[in-house]
Amino acid sequence: MKIQKMLWVIVGVVTVLTTAAEAREASPHGPKGKRFGAGIVLGEPTGLTGKGYVTEHFAVDGIASWSFVDEALTLVGDVTYDFFDIPVDTDVITLPFYAGAGGKLGFDRGGRNDGDTIVGVRVPVGVAVQWVKYPIEVYLEVAPGIELAPSTEVDITGGLGARFYFF
DSSP states (O other): OHHHHHHHHHHHHHHHHHHHHHTSOOOOOSGGGOOEEEEEEEEESEEEEEEEESSSSEEEEEEEEEETTTTEEEEEEEEEEEEEEOOOSOSSEEOEEEEEEEEEEEEESSSTTTTOEEEEEEOOEEEEEEESSSSEEEEEEEEEEEEEESSOEEEEEEEEEEEEEOO
């Protein structure tokens, strides 16, 4: 019963974030006005990351990685919303605070899940450092969540990442 309530809360948050984002006019956002970036993330899991801004504040990001905890190839997909920029006394960087919702899919190679596929939901929360004059972003993120399969358990992922924005 608790899992159903958590899933409904996550669905509600995604709906609210999506509706709020669709109400805004699409505009370039991100470091140096670029919309799509790719890079690396170090943490749990560790791998390649990409992020694309759909509107000024609404983005979709993903990670293709290796989980050292689950001993699994892990794919993560999130929708995030930049709620506000943390005030800084400089015009060199911006510090957007973001949160969102997403999912996790892991293909265990005989680790702690005995070769079973891992399915979970997550709520990423983070802060990014975006340079105004350079297409570079560095971010720190933590994502509490729940693994739903092969067994139900609390899951916390996160890491330090960097992306170079192309266009």
